[in-house]
Amino acid sequence: MRERDNKPGSAAPDSPVRVSQNLVGGLSLVAIAALALWLLRDLDAGSLTAMGSALMPRVLAVGLGILGALVAASSFFHRGLVLERLPLRGPTLVILAIATFAATIRPLSLGSVSLPGFGLIVAAPLSIVICGFATRDARLRELVILALSLTPACMLLFGDLLNLTIPMLPDSIMALFPDGWSQKAMLRASAAAMLAVAAVLFFSSTRSDVGDARKKD
Numbered sequence: 001m002r003e004r005d006n007k008p009g010s011a012a013p014d015s016p017v018r019v020s021q022n023l024v025g026g027l028s029l030v031a032i033a034a035l036a037l038w039l040l041r042d043l044d045a046g047s048l049t050a051m052g053s054a055l056m057p058r059v060l061a062v063g064l065g066i067l068g069a070l071v072a073a074s075s076f077f078h079r080g081l082v083l084e085r086l087p088l089r090g091p092t093l094v095i096l097a098i099a100t101f102a103a104t105i106r107p108l109s110l111g112s113v114s115l116p117g118f119g120l121i122v123a124a125p126l127s128i129v130i131c132g133f134a135t136r137d138a139r140l141r142e143l144v145i146l147a148l149s150l151t152p153a154c155m156l157l158f159g160d161l162l163n164l165t166i167p168m169l170p171d172s173i174m175a176l177f178p179d180g181w182s183q184k185a186m187l188r189a190s191a192a193a194m195l196a197v198a199a200v201l202f203f204s205s206t207r208s209d210v211g212d213a214r215k216k217d
Contacts, residue, residue, distance in 0.1 A: 022075035156188070
């Protein structure tokens with residue numbers, strides 16, 4: 001009597017449905033890319049010499065769609081893992097992170113509910129931390145350090161170097177700077193402050209881990 005193959009990722013022999021993970025994942029990426037292109041339809045892409053706010057997102061969406069199509073097509077040529085039960089923690093938190101970013105970067109009005117725009121300096125760290133908890137191994141301090149490191153890099157890249165029209169700082173933070181400061185000066189100072197906080201948290205976390213390791217020894 002032949003034993004059943006119960007390896008992870010393989011379907012039972014009597015299972016009527018065998019769907020490849022590559023097929024489902026690839027089609028999901030294509031769907032996300034199509035949604036992104038549809039949402040960006042009214043934004044100006046500009047040109048390579050004068051980049052608009054939609055150029056980089058459209059390039060990333062097209063690249064994501066092509067990658068998804070290749071991944072889906074590979075399922076017809078290579079026998080991959082069979083799709084099993086999908087955990088909801090990861091997709092739910094990733095979708096929540098995207099929604100949080102969209103709701104906080106610019107002013108948002110939904111009927112009687114309105115939210116002020118907080119800019120990239122707030123929207124990006126919130127999204128990174130929420131998305132990071134999609135894995136059960138996530139640690140809050142590590143996610144905060146990552147958020148405070150990636151956000152200023154994005155601020156300097158998109159706001160300072162590429163001059164994209166993306167809200168960076170809310171009015172409440174801009175009001176803290178002395179009169180006469182330019183927006184780029186405020187942007188650079190805010191990015192430097194975030195990097196400094198990230199560095200302090202990183203070195204304090206490293207010292208704490210070293211101390212715990214010595215105690216165990």
